[in-house]
Amino acid sequence: MKKLLQLLEDDCTLTHAQLASMSGLTEAEVAAAIQTYEEERIILGYKAIVDWDRTDRESVTALIEVNVTPQRGEGFDRVAQRIYQYDEVESVYLMSGSFDLTVIISGRTLKEVALFVGEKLAPLEDVTGTATHFILKKYKEKHLIFQKQEAQEERFVFE
Amino acid sequence: MNYETILNRRIQDVPPSGIRKYFDLLEGMEGGISLGIGEPDFQTPWHIRDAGIYSLEKGFTKYTPNAGLSDLRRAISRYLKRRFHLEYAPIGQILVTVGGSEGLDLAFRCLLEPGDEVIIPTPSFVCYGPLVSMCHGVPVLVETKAENEFRLTAEELRAAITPRTKALVLPFPNNPTGGIMGRGDLEALAEVLRGTDIMVISDEIYAELTYGQHHVSMANLPDMYERTIVINGFSKAYSMTGWRMGYVCGPRELVAAMTKLHQYGIMSAPTTSQYAAIEAMDNGDRDIENMREEYDGRRRFLVDGFRNLGLSCFEPRGAFYTFPCIKSTGLSSEEFCERLIVEEKVAVIPGTAFGPGGEGYVRACYAASMKDLGEALTRIGRFVETLKKERA
Numbered sequence: 001m002k003k004l005l006q007l008l009e010d011d012c013t014l015t016h017a018q019l020a021s022m023s024g025l026t027e028a029e030v031a032a033a034i035q036t037y038e039e040e041r042i043i044l045g046y047k048a049i050v051d052w053d054r055t056d057r058e059s060v061t062a063l064i065e066v067n068v069t070p071q072r073g074e075g076f077d078r079v080a081q082r083i084y085q086y087d088e089v090e091s092v093y094l095m096s097g098s099f100d101l102t103v104i105i106s107g108r109t110l111k112e113v114a115l116f117v118g119e120k121l122a123p124l125e126d127v128t129g130t131a132t133h134f135i136l137k138k139y140k141e142k143h144l145i146f147q148k149q150e151a152q153e154e155r156f157v158f159e
Numbered sequence: 160m161n162y163e164t165i166l167n168r169r170i171q172d173v174p175p176s177g178i179r180k181y182f183d184l185l186e187g188m189e190g191g192i193s194l195g196i197g198e199p200d201f202q203t204p205w206h207i208r209d210a211g212i213y214s215l216e217k218g219f220t221k222y223t224p225n226a227g228l229s230d231l232r233r234a235i236s237r238y239l240k241r242r243f244h245l246e247y248a249p250i251g252q253i254l255v256t257v258g259g260s261e262g263l264d265l266a267f268r269c270l271l272e273p274g275d276e277v278i279i280p281t282p283s284f285v286c287y288g289p290l291v292s293m294c295h296g297v298p299v300l301v302e303t304k305a306e307n308e309f310r311l312t313a314e315e316l317r318a319a320i321t322p323r324t325k326a327l328v329l330p331f332p333n334n335p336t337g338g339i340m341g342r343g344d345l346e347a348l349a350e351v352l353r354g355t356d357i358m359v360i361s362d363e364i365y366a367e368l369t370y371g372q373h374h375v376s377m378a379n380l381p382d383m384y385e386r387t388i389v390i391n392g393f394s395k396a397y398s399m400t401g402w403r404m405g406y407v408c409g410p411r412e413l414v415a416a417m418t419k420l421h422q423y424g425i426m427s428a429p430t431t432s433q434y435a436a437i438e439a440m441d442n443g444d445r446d447i448e449n450m451r452e453e454y455d456g457r458r459r460f461l462v463d464g465f466r467n468l469g470l471s472c473f474e475p476r477g478a479f480y481t482f483p484c485i486k487s488t489g490l491s492s493e494e495f496c497e498r499l500i501v502e503e504k505v506a507v508i509p510g511t512a513f514g515p516g517g518e519g520y521v522r523a524c525y526a527a528s529m530k531d532l533g534e535a536l537t538r539i540g541r542f543v544e545t546l547k548k549e550r551a
Contacts, residue, residue, distance in 0.1 A: 002452050014529060021463040022456035152401075 004033055005042070012046040051138070051146050060134060061090070061106040062113045064121065065099040067129040076100060079126040088116050099131070110134065173289040177512030181496055185506045192535045194523040195506040197334060197480070199398040201453075201526075204446040207397060207439045214434035221430065225422040226414075227255025227406070228433045234440035235406055242444075243366065243376055245389065247408040254418050255428045255436075259364045259392035259405035264290050265417040266360045266388045266407065267326075271296040275325035277360075280311045281514030282482075283330040284362065288514070296325070302516035305473050305484065309338030313347040320351070326358040329377055332365035335513050335522035336482045337475020342375045349380045359387040364405075365478040367396035367447045370455050372476060378408075385410055395478075396447050397439045402432040454479050457525040457532055464536040465523075468543050479526045482510065486519040488546045496521060502545070503538035 004023050007014060016034075020027045037043040052059045068079045076094050083103055084092045091104040103121065107113040114132070122130050138146050163171065178195065185191045202208075226232065232249035239245040247253050256262040263286060271277070273295035279287045281300045288298040301319045303309045316327065327348075331340045340348075352359070359377050366374040378387040392405030407417055439446075458475060465472040465483040472483040485495045492509030499505050510517025525532060 002456050007456065011529060015533075018460055018529065018533065021460040024459065 004030065005037070008034075008043065049141055049144055053138075053146075058108050059106055060108070060110055060113055061104060061138075062117075063133045063135060064103040064105060064117060065131040065133075066101040066103050066121070066127055068100050068124075069126045069128055070100075071126065079124065082124060082126075083121065086116070086120060088113075088120075099129075169292055169295070173292060176285050178285065178508050181500060181506050181508060184497070184500045185504070188500075188504050191500075191504040191506065192527075192531050192538070193506040194525070194527055194532070194535055195508050197524055197526075198400050199395060199450065199479070199526050200528065201398040201450055203397060203399050203402070203435075204439075204443065206442060207399070207435050207446075210438035211402075211431045211435035214431055219430055219434060223255075223427045223430050223433055225427050226250075226253070226418050227428060228430075228437070231255055231433050231437050231440070234437050235408075238440045239389075239408065243374065243379070245376055245378055245408070247389075248411075251411045252408055252414050254407045254414050254421060255433060256392075256405040256407055256421065257425055257428050258394060258403045259362065259390050260286060261421070261425065262388075262390040262392070262405050262407040262417075263287065263360065263362065265420055266390065266413075267291055267294045267296060268420060269413065269416040270326055270358055270360075272325075274323060276321060276323045277325060278316065278319045278327045279514075280315075280328070280330060280333075282309075282333075282335055282510055282517040282520070283328070283513055284334050285513060287328050287330070297323070299324070300515050302514075303333075303336070303338065304516065305520075308473065308476075309333060309336035309482075310340055310344050311348065312344075313351050316348055316351050320355070320357070324355075324357050326360055327352070329359055329361045331361075331363075332369055332374065332477020334365065334478050335480045335508070335510065335517075335520075336473065337478050337480055338473075339369055339372065339374070339477040341372060342380070345375060345377050345380055345383075349377070349383050352386065353382055357386065359383065360390065361387055362390045364390065364392050365395050366391060368451055368454060368479060369477040370451070370458060370475075374477070388413060393436055393439055396450075397443055398446075398450065399432075399435070399439065402435060403429060404432045404436045454525065457527070457529060460529065461523060461525045461532055461536070464532070465539075468536070468540045470543070479524055481523050481525060482520050483523065484520055488543060489550055490546065492518055492521055499539065499542055503542045505535045505538050505542075 004019060007019055007022055016027045016030045019030045068076060070076050071078050080092050080101060083089060088105050088107055089103055090106055093102045095102055105113055105116060117130055117132055181195055185193055229249060232253045235253050236247055236249040239247055267290050271294040274297060276297045276299045277291045278299045278301055280303050291298045299319050301315050303311055361377045363376060376389055378384045378389050388407060388409040390407055393399040393402060461481050462472050462474055470483045470485060472481055475481055488495060492511045496507055496509045508522040510520030510522060
């Protein structure tokens with residue numbers, strides 16, 4: 001049986017009644033569990049995954065490799081915090097390997113994103129270097145495929 | 160030309176499947192939802208598809224050995240041992256077929272003499288009766304009952320046996336009811352069969368899709384191995400319906416006979432599919448688990464949903480169908496399904512399509528998205544309310 005969190009991660013639009021049936025819990029138990037998850041920040045939020053390329057809204061996303069100087073006693077957390085406070089920043093991850101932070105930024109235009117990096121991100125005192133990569137096309141996100149999948153010819157079998 | 164005099168009498172007597180017309184009704188309807196089709200809604204896992212593609216890239220496009228690639232037969236042998244404690248030798252006891260359906264056809268054709276009787280529990284998969292009839296056999300249909308959780312009981316089996324009984328079909332986990340047979344249930348049947356020459360054709364195509372209880376094969380039971388033909392395949396467990404991959408296992412003499420027929424009628428199963436099937440057997444256990452978990456959630460949702468609408472619904476323990484009882488609506492199964500399509504554009508299949516014992520039930524398949532299942536339940540709920548008002 002799937003656990004509540006798995007079910008929600010796959011599809012957060014399921015109703016409490018559906019979740020209850022599927023997980024073998026009562027509706028009251030589902031509601032209580034979700035409340036706890038939310039309070040404890042195990043569930044951070046519920047968002048739709050949108051393919052903006054199919055709309056008329058202009059949007060660009062960039063992945064930025066950031067090198068930083070870690071701070072005594074705080075490691076990378078403090079500089080990460082200073083970076084993620086900006087609204088433009090979608091995601092921040094601490095990385096292993098040749099750079100320290102991955103920062104994902106979205107804006108309306110290339111220029112807007114480039115300006116953000118040049119004027120806000122790079123000048124931060126602990127940031128020692130950045131490399132910006134613009135995302136040209138999204139293929140898959142959170143297990144969802146962007147391209148419309150072709151359907152096979154309608155088939156009629158009798159089993 | 161008068162084709163009625165040309166065509167074989169038996170094929171003319173075989174009735175068309177009772178399922179097809181419901182799809183015809185739904186076809187072309189805007190916003191229709193089908194819970195009719197008996198097919199997984201997942202794509203074949205990518206690593207399995209990739210193995211098929213890779214075999215094409217390498218140029219493996221020739222016939223395989225008649226009984227199937229020996230690597231595949233070895234993989235099947237390991238799989239059956241690992242998952243079901245069944246021991247079959249890769250060479251001599253396993254035949255790779257074009258879907259489980261070919262396996263069924265081969266088994267009947269290799270066993271039956273004119274007039275031989277085959278006991279078939281119903282409701283069940285629509286193929287058994289017609290295939291038996293085409294071999295001049297006589298299908299003996301035995302109704303399983305909701306109060307017995309759609310299991311075949313020893314009494315029912317004993318009552319159906321005559322001196323002409325040649326074989327028993329065991330269609331469990333069952334399509335359409337979702338009934339399964341546990342070890343104890345099978346042991347009771349085995350007790351009836353011991354000392355007879357009755358063969359068992361065990362259709363285990365849904366063996367991987369059981370909920371809460373592991374599948375047991377008749378071939379696992381003492382004295383039953385020698386009389387059991389196990390039919391299985393890749394369609395349901397790995398979502399590989401279109402690859403047409405199945406296999407038959409049994410005593411050497413029987414598999415040899417079936418291989419002979421297979422080599423004349425089919426030559427060998429599709430080569431690309433066989434390479435994909437090796438990957439499924441060796442690295443597909445996790446896929447099965449994922450799909451089963453997914454089905455289990457939907458199963459629970461649909462069963463709860465029907466019960467909340469006031470329709471009693473046996474809790475299916477296997478396959479991916481629910482079989483709710485619609486007797487309380489006052490309609491026959493066929494009336495219910497036809498009106499449901501016309502009035503609410505939802506296709507389910509009347510239980511009567513699956514043989515005696517199906518009247519008063521409909522089959523709804525939960526291999527569909529949660530969104531469709533939810534919407535279908537809403538519409539069925541509205542339909543059931545309409546029926547109530549009509550009767551008031």
